[in-house]
Amino acid sequence: LKKKIKKAKMPKEVEKEANKQLDRLEQMHPDAAEASIVRTYLDWLVELPWEVSTKDNLDIKAAKKVLDEDHYNLEKVKERILEYLGVRKLSKKKKGPILCFVGPPGVGKTSLGKSIARALGRKFTRISLGGVRDEAEIRGHRRTYVGALPGRIIQSIKQAGSNNPVFMMDEIDKVGADFRGDPSAALLEVLDPEQNSAFSDHYLNVPFDLSNVMFITTANLVDPIIPALKDRMEVIALSGYTEEEKLKIALKFLLPRQLEENGITEKDMKISDKAILQMISHYTHEAGLRNLEREIAGVCRKVARRIAEGKKGGSKVNRGNLHKYLGTPRYLSEEEQAISEAGVATGLAWTQAGGEILHIEASTMKGKGNLILTGQLGDVMKESAQAALSYARSKAKELNLDEDFYKNQDAHIHIPAGAIPKDGPSAGVTMATALISALSKTPVNKDIAMTGEITLRGRVLPIGGLKEKALAALRAKIGTVIIPERNKKDLDDIPNYIKKKINFVFAKKMDDVLKAALLKGSRVENKRGGRIRADRENKN
Template identity: 60%
Template structure:
């Protein structure tokens, strides 16, 4: 076979210089492009015929090459695919088409544009025995190269054997051989296929010879290593002989020390036997072996675990109650549950440790209340953050199959505590993750199941450890992301957001004294009035907890500390009048959502992970053909609530005095502002229905009425959650009357009395009652 030159043509195209890379015809390869001129060349190629001229640089280190820094011969390639990577880099997939030589440079900026001379060949069957012999020699040399190098997959030989064109054979082999860039360029510049094969054959023979020499060197080095290993083995034998002669008692003394510790400590029988077996194994192994280190580590862990050590609970209810009140204001339910546990401990000595789950918004004190509980019980406190934990071995530990294996964080924390009954805080249990390394949430099931955790087995320890006396407390912002089986093991205690009065007490009794101390001030240096504290709470923070409130107080302390140092002041008083001077302009405003009664705008109440919030639901009817448009990034549940509300209205058109064809003559657009914030949940059904009825009847909705509840097709109002948070949000927004589902009446007990006294609560059972209190009947829109 041979290839005959059939065409020499001239064409213009963009050029990309390549660093340390040579592209051959028929070669499919991807590379990254990051230089500006190269990116411009890519964009130019994509605009036209997707063809680009790829040329290697003479020196790969040059970042901005000129024409003198690149070779004259390169490859015309077609761009197959482009992928943008981070950092303004583009990954390109190209296929080499044919060789080309630069004959003229048209431009150098903003990219290289060159005129090239392209040469293409076409194959035809001949009886040229010299070409056939040369091809066979090249293939044989390449097979020997593949066999010696072990760097190329043998499957490539199958592809090579099927190629009949000499030029393509040379290019394919050259693209798969690990040779210097200059040698690859030499093959690329050989336009004649026979000349190309001869050059490749010469290079292959040289490479095979070099590889054979490398193989001999490797064999010689391996023999030397075997000799070193033999010497090591003989030295180990010598050590064993010395040990028998009593010349080395190191390991024996270590084993005796372990056995002495084992006698002093009281372990369960099976644990004692297991540790003793491992100590005996230590004698039989070589001191230098890797397994010896693993066994030593295992014995140390086993001997230092508190198998029988435990602290005595403080069972004085009054003292425990005083400690809880000293550290935290409010949190009545949590404190009651702890005191109940202590009371039962006095009556039943063998009670298992409870597993509590404190659920609430960020900043309400879930983690800090756990520390206070530990102090009130006189227990050791350990904390394990579960946020982002993906590896099951974090919980159960690693198996002892490699050097560096350690127990899981459960056993590690128990050892850190030094007792078998600490208070164990599993923080952020709702943020557990899972991937190919296992499911940590499933691994926690055994830990948090009171019926199973009396014999929790860590993969590293391989012995059951009793966790039944540990008091586990978990924290979460929401229950939605906690797996149901895991949640079933826990007793949920909800911690709602704080009211203004609670925040005021927390700020004056805890946060302000704490920050004054941390900033090196004295109580006399800073005096904050009650009204100033209220203004910080209302106008500088909007949260369920007190974390941002503490930040603002810290900000205030910093400003005061600066003045105390600079101006030598002894006392600075903060009042509403000068608060702005220290904390700048207020961040939030608490006022009515709307200043007047409006048509088509109803005020709803929503629960979020950071507390309650108010929603203004706007409805506008327009002439159309009955479309229902929902905007504001609503979830599926809210969309279904809107459709259910429309269906209810259609079934009650006569009672509501609405045109029976409104659903076919009007397009109804329901919008909830803050479209960038996702909103979902079954609590806005009656609000959307009220807004739609107001819009189609032209009757205004009272501005100081807010509502929450789900609607059915027959107009019944269903209960919803988060009542306390929603009521507190309504109070902050200046709402006077709140409409709640009648089944949520019991939830109003959680709302503080001082809030209930200032607001009017109406419990509704049917949509008719909602309309009676929400719509300003007898008054049509004046517009």
């Protein structure tokens, strides 16, 4: 043990503690209960990689090549890793970044950690924090307890065998808390670059330097993470993939992998691009790729069985015969609106599975000024509908509506797919447009979709998830999308092929939305736009 302590090259204070415990062990009887506890403790101390570290691969071009080989797109993450490598090449300081990848399931967050470790030439270790409720899981138990062990952090460092691995903590948003303590609070020290150079585990009771470790955490949602912990991490959002991106990933990664796993070759099965696109749109409904890979695996298994039964000739899978392999389509896209109608406006929503379109319906009937809301709406969405009605009432004269319409009429706003809960403020402008359209009997252009939060003064406030919403509009063959003017900056994140196919209209106020969405020649348009009325008179 003395030789092992010297060989471990521990820091002075740790070596002093190890020698102190060794002296105690020498004076104990080998059969004493305390002896096995001290021996286990010393074993842990000498086996930890105090001075063992791997050398970083600082070749930026080679690292980029590795990242591109393993993952398609994800440019923000790749750029951040290459920036870190650039800094490491120029500076001797070794502090590792603390990144948090946030995105829907199946977009490649965990596999990205392995790819980063491979690009940097570092060891990779991973723990899952999903369902962890005990603080001792992170910090370990004190040695006074029977069967005490260090926490998961120190255990993983020992398994990695180096003091600078890429350390991935999965599902950081699913950490629980109960009477045994809050693991999130224990992670505050681990994930703080100013504190983790002297991380103290309850079992070891000596500081261990974690500042060289590159910590990567993953989460599906940012909201459940406690603010103090969120503040310590650099959050990088990974949005879902577009249909075109999924097709490229399927052809480059998923299909070759499934052909190999199922023991068949490209000669045995040829699958068309249109068949894969059909799988994406009609057999899966997700932002990631897990279900798509399952569907591809299902087709490969059918072909493998056919070959195993002795049937000759390669199988050609196309859009027309895909149902023979996978059954009837499980998901149908939202039906296109046949005609432009009064009281029906097309909104855009963001979900964990990507973007969706919503046909928001409004109608008026005799009543006492009540507002009826149906479609399983959340509190925020109900408040947006109230704001839309208040805006219509306050601007009734300007909108050429009956100023007393609310006294003898009820308004009903319904959002179809009533079994699905909906919430959020971004449908505000859509509800206001549908309501004003119903009150003025003016059709809304069916080829226009919109998104934005509305205020009582009619201002249009910015929203999130613009890329996913634009994709939803493209899938529904909608050519024009009205978005808040303050979201103009987010167009940089939208692929060029989408920007070529969709015309984005920027709205600062509700007037801009109505001008673009309501069909020209309407009462509302004529009230505010004299030019249109004059044009029609000239034609007459």
